[in-house]
Amino acid sequence: MATTWTAASAPRRVDEAIAVFRGRWKLLIVFQLFGGQVKRTAELRRAVRGISQKVLTQQLRQLERDGVVVRTVHAAIPPRVDYRLTAWGQALCPAIEGLLDWLDARPPST
Secondary structure: OOOOOOOOHHHHHHHHHHHHOOOOOHHHHHHHHHHHOOEEHHHHHHHOOOOOHHHHHHHHHHHHHOOOEEEEEEOOOOOEEEEEEOHHHHOHHHHHHHHHHHHHOOOOOO
């Protein structure tokens, strides 16, 4: 079933999509998980320089709530928690590549 957007509905839908990644850190977190990578909280904190533990936890919870990441708790001592992208989250990769290609094709300013 093909989705049909209108001039009125498309901007709202795009804003909805952008809202999922609104914030300083969410895209940086998602980039760390592209390609099927699975990372523990500490690995993400090291990879996303400058983010506090509190903010990382908040951002991961929001991404999990929005269906972008999956949190897995492993029964171990000490407990181990890791994160990976959902299939829907991973499907964002081509869209971001398209956006980057679009940006690279920008004509030089005069």
